[in-house]
Amino acid sequence: MACRSDLFLNLKPAADLPTPATRHGAAALLFAALCLMAAVSSMSLIRGAVAELGAASPMFAIAQIVVVAVVALLFWPVWKSLAFSRKSETARASGDAVETRIANAAARDFAHITFGWGVFALLVLGFFTFIFMNDSAVGKTFVLLPLMQEKWWLVTWKFFTVNIFVFVIAEILVLGWGLAVALMRLMPGAAGQPIRALATFYCDVFRGLPGIVTLYLIGFGIPTSGIPDIVSPYVYGLFVDISAMSPQELRTATRIPVMWWCILALTLTYGAYVAEVYRAGIESIHWSQVAAARSLGLSYMQTMRHVVVPQAVRRIMAPLLNDFIGLQKDTALVQIVGLTDAFQQSKIIAANAFNLSAVTIVAILFVLITIPQARFVDRLLERDAARIRAGGA
Amino acid sequence: MAFLEIIDVQKHFGDIEVLRGLNMQAEEHQVVCLIGPSGCGKSTLLRCINQLENIQAGEIRLEGDRVSGPGVDVNRLRQQVGIVFQSFNLFPHMSVLENVTLAPIRVLKLSKVEAEEKAMALLRRIGMDIKAMDYPDRLSGGQQQRVAIVRALAMAPKLLLLDEITSALDPELVSEVLNIVRDLAGQGMTMMLATHEMGFAREVASKVCFLHEGVVHEEGTPAKIFGDPDKQRTRSFLKRIMEAGRL
Numbered sequence: 001m002a003c004r005s006d007l008f009l010n011l012k013p014a015a016d017l018p019t020p021a022t023r024h025g026a027a028a029l030l031f032a033a034l035c036l037m038a039a040v041s042s043m044s045l046i047r048g049a050v051a052e053l054g055a056a057s058p059m060f061a062i063a064q065i066v067v068v069a070v071v072a073l074l075f076w077p078v079w080k081s082l083a084f085s086r087k088s089e090t091a092r093a094s095g096d097a098v099e100t101r102i103a104n105a106a107a108r109d110f111a112h113i114t115f116g117w118g119v120f121a122l123l124v125l126g127f128f129t130f131i132f133m134n135d136s137a138v139g140k141t142f143v144l145l146p147l148m149q150e151k152w153w154l155v156t157w158k159f160f161t162v163n164i165f166v167f168v169i170a171e172i173l174v175l176g177w178g179l180a181v182a183l184m185r186l187m188p189g190a191a192g193q194p195i196r197a198l199a200t201f202y203c204d205v206f207r208g209l210p211g212i213v214t215l216y217l218i219g220f221g222i223p224t225s226g227i228p229d230i231v232s233p234y235v236y237g238l239f240v241d242i243s244a245m246s247p248q249e250l251r252t253a254t255r256i257p258v259m260w261w262c263i264l265a266l267t268l269t270y271g272a273y274v275a276e277v278y279r280a281g282i283e284s285i286h287w288s289q290v291a292a293a294r295s296l297g298l299s300y301m302q303t304m305r306h307v308v309v310p311q312a313v314r315r316i317m318a319p320l321l322n323d324f325i326g327l328q329k330d331t332a333l334v335q336i337v338g339l340t341d342a343f344q345q346s347k348i349i350a351a352n353a354f355n356l357s358a359v360t361i362v363a364i365l366f367v368l369i370t371i372p373q374a375r376f377v378d379r380l381l382e383r384d385a386a387r388i389r390a391g392g393a
Numbered sequence: 394m395a396f397l398e399i400i401d402v403q404k405h406f407g408d409i410e411v412l413r414g415l416n417m418q419a420e421e422h423q424v425v426c427l428i429g430p431s432g433c434g435k436s437t438l439l440r441c442i443n444q445l446e447n448i449q450a451g452e453i454r455l456e457g458d459r460v461s462g463p464g465v466d467v468n469r470l471r472q473q474v475g476i477v478f479q480s481f482n483l484f485p486h487m488s489v490l491e492n493v494t495l496a497p498i499r500v501l502k503l504s505k506v507e508a509e510e511k512a513m514a515l516l517r518r519i520g521m522d523i524k525a526m527d528y529p530d531r532l533s534g535g536q537q538q539r540v541a542i543v544r545a546l547a548m549a550p551k552l553l554l555l556d557e558i559t560s561a562l563d564p565e566l567v568s569e570v571l572n573i574v575r576d577l578a579g580q581g582m583t584m585m586l587a588t589h590e591m592g593f594a595r596e597v598a599s600k601v602c603f604l605h606e607g608v609v610h611e612e613g614t615p616a617k618i619f620g621d622p623d624k625q626r627t628r629s630f631l632k633r634i635m636e637a638g639r640l
Contacts, residue, residue, distance in 0.1 A: 291445055292482035296496035296548060297472040306495060310486050 017097055018104045020089065024111035025081040032074040035118045039071035042129040049132035049139075071121050074114055081110035144357040151349050155361045160342040163331040164369075166259060170266040170331075171324055177267060178274030179309070185279055188300060199275070206272035211265075212333045218265040219258055219337030228256050262334040270327045277319045281312030314384045321377045325370050332362070394457050396421040396583060397442070397552060402451035402461075404437055411437045413607035414451065419600070421551075422581040426594035426615075429604035430630060435587035436479075438604070439554040442585070443474040455552070472500060475545030476554040479561050481537040483529040483544070489516070490525040493544045501548065508547075515543045519573055535566030542573055553577070555586035591634055595619050603627045 043064045050060055084107035091099035131139040184199035206214065222228060232254040236242060242250055285308045293303040335344035342362045349358035395418035404412040411434045419425045427435040440446045442453060444460070444467045453461040460470050483492050493512040497503045503511070516522040519539045529537055538558055545553060555574065559567045571593050577584065578597045588594050594601055594615065601618040603611045603626075611624045622628050 288478065288480060288482045289484065292478065292484070293495075294467075295443055295445060295471050295476045296544065297468045297500040298496060299468055302499050306499065307484055311484075314486065 017092060017100055020085065020092075021081070021104050021107035021111065022085045022089075024108050025078065025085045028078045028081055028111040028114035029075075031118050032078050032114055035071055035074055035121050036068070038122060038125055039068050042125045043067055045129055046132045049136045052135055071125075074118055074121070077110040077113040077117075081107045081114065083107075084110065141356055142360050144353075144355050147349075147353055147355055147357045148361055151346075151358045152361060155342050155346055155349070155358060156365065159340060159345040160362070160365050162259070162334075162339065162341045163328070163343075166263055166266065166331045166334060166341070167324075167328045170263045170270065170327060173263070173267040174270045174274050174323075174327065177271040179278050181271060181275035182278035182282060183304065185275065186282060203272045203275055206268050207276070209269065211269045211330045212336055214269050215262060215265040215333055216336050218268070219261045219334075219339075222261055222264075223256070223258070229254075232256060258337055258339050259334075262331075262337060262339055266327055266330060269330070270323055273323045273326070274320065277316050277323060278312065280319075281316035282308055284315055285311050314380075317377050317380055317384075321373060325373070328369065329366060332366075394454075395419060396423075396456060397585075398452075398454040399438070399442070400452045400454070402438070402441065402448050402453060404434075404441055404446060404448050411607055412441070412448070415604075415608050417602060417609050417612070419583065419585060421583050423583060423599040424578045424597050425585045426598040426601045427585065427587045427604055428589075428591065428594060428601060428618075428630075429610075433604040434607045435604055436556050439476060439556050439585065439587055442552075442554060443471050443476050445476070468500070472548055473551045474554060475548055475550035475552070476556060477538070477541050477545050477558050479557040481529075481534070481541045481561070483537055483541055485529050488526050488528055489521065489532070489540050492529070492540060493547050496544070497547050512543070512547055515546055516540075518576075519543060533566060534562045535569045538562065538566075538570045539573055542570070542577075546577075551583060553582055553584045555584060555588070557587050557589065559588070559590055589639065591619070591631075591639055603630065605630075 047060065047064055084103045088100050088103035088107060091103060131143075181199050181202060184195045185203070187195045187199075229251065233242060233250055236250075236254045240253075242253075245253065282304075289307055289311070290303055293307040294300075298306065331341060332343040334341050335347075342365065343359070346358035346362045350356050397417075397419040399415060399417040402412050402415045403410070415434070415438065417425075417438075427438065429435055437446060441448050441461070444465065448461050451461070452459055455470070455473065459465070460474075483489075484495070487495065490509060490512055493516065494503075494505070494508040497508040497511065498505060501508075513522055513525065516525055519542075521536060521539055521543070524532060524536065524540075529540070532540065538561075542555075542558070558574075559570050562570065567590070571590065574584070574586070574593075575597055586594075596615075598615045600612060601615050602609045603618060603622070603624075605626050611618065611622055611627045613622075618627065619631065622631065
């Protein structure tokens, strides 16, 4: 209680007037001037660098003026802030407490707006200055446009398709495998005990192993073990007459491409993550839903299949996408076992050209493919939100 | 042999004893109302009858068959004993029609067409056929509970358990749900309901059981229990209900 009355005592009486915001306005004025100076100097640096590249044009001169003019717009909130400060002082002089406070608050707000947009302008200008500094050294290293233009299609169509193929197949497998592992981890009763233990062990191992180690072990280890050479001719023989083939021909015909070992390794790694996501989703469904389904005579598996898992899947969309984006990015690791993907190819280009711009292409591609997925999941969640909102519990 | 026999049933959750040797019988076409203070074991008893909870001692018999303890086919039992919950528990990802047809299709193995015909007939009886394609969140609490009753009825149970089905409803929605129960009672459905709606219990019950401390403290016709109960504890319970204006 003592604390509470202290709190009340500390409240200022209603007629108390705020400290003038003039200092805020003055600081904003200085800051805006600083930003303008930064804009002018960084634009002249950039202009010099662009001229050096031999790309100077009247268009660029116009762009330079536009950028400086846009930064100069920072003086508008400064002016508003100072105007409100003056208004506040006039009201203070005439004893109008309410008007003083309103004008004072507006003066502060406009000063803060100046700071916010000023910081934004400084960071953007700083970024471009960084790129064009030292005769566009950074720009030439990372985004050498002619090289990017030349290699774009090669990297995209010839080699990024490898990444896409690997992650699409792996994601489809992970969806099924992760659910299977999750259901094994949740298997009820004494009979389920050993299955639960196995599934838990699997998750512990493959979540703990770095993906690149799993890839390395499976990608090199399984083919080296010779087991595929023993098994795959039998499977192949079920569909094709192999009696006339020489051992060499048979070996060539039945060799499993390393890409599939990569897919297996990524499926095992991400299956462990996704199993945990599924499990969290399944456990988040209220037990009353299970009670309702079981009380209608549905078996445990029917309840899972028709009631629990469909609701769980809707809930785990967002974390599932997280894991899928992780999987997509980890396809850049497949080069460790000698599969040439977009990243590997871009490194080859980079080594030949002494320039990293081809790697930038890969960077751009990885970012580009995740954005539509994120929006797609947002849409799905929005659509389902209405149905999930009520009705249960 | 009674239709449903509950013999000396004990149920505890850890140290908390909920049912302490409860005995009860119900005949076919009877409506048994369980009344009593919160925590007296009404809901637990209902959940034990269709094996959503296991009992620790005693026996439950349905038409002479033991339906408690190990070795009972719970899925088969639950086809015969339906339950409706206080909180409706409709499946939010399914339309009304899918909610009602899920178990007939998956458990009774009816064809989709046949199940939907039966479901629509049931929904029509409660005036919910126009909402058949809607999802539960589009329905009021009363409508959801009516659908939940129909979902249980779609399995054509021999016994229907109703667990405080109007407790989560706004007062003006209670009657639409009770009307359905009244109709079912009129059609001879065997029901056991835990309820706080004393007026309704008095009207529809064939038998009223007052549960107290995990046993049936007193049972009898509604006229007897509500009019002139023998036991002191029953009287004080009903007195308090009356003071609250609920009887």
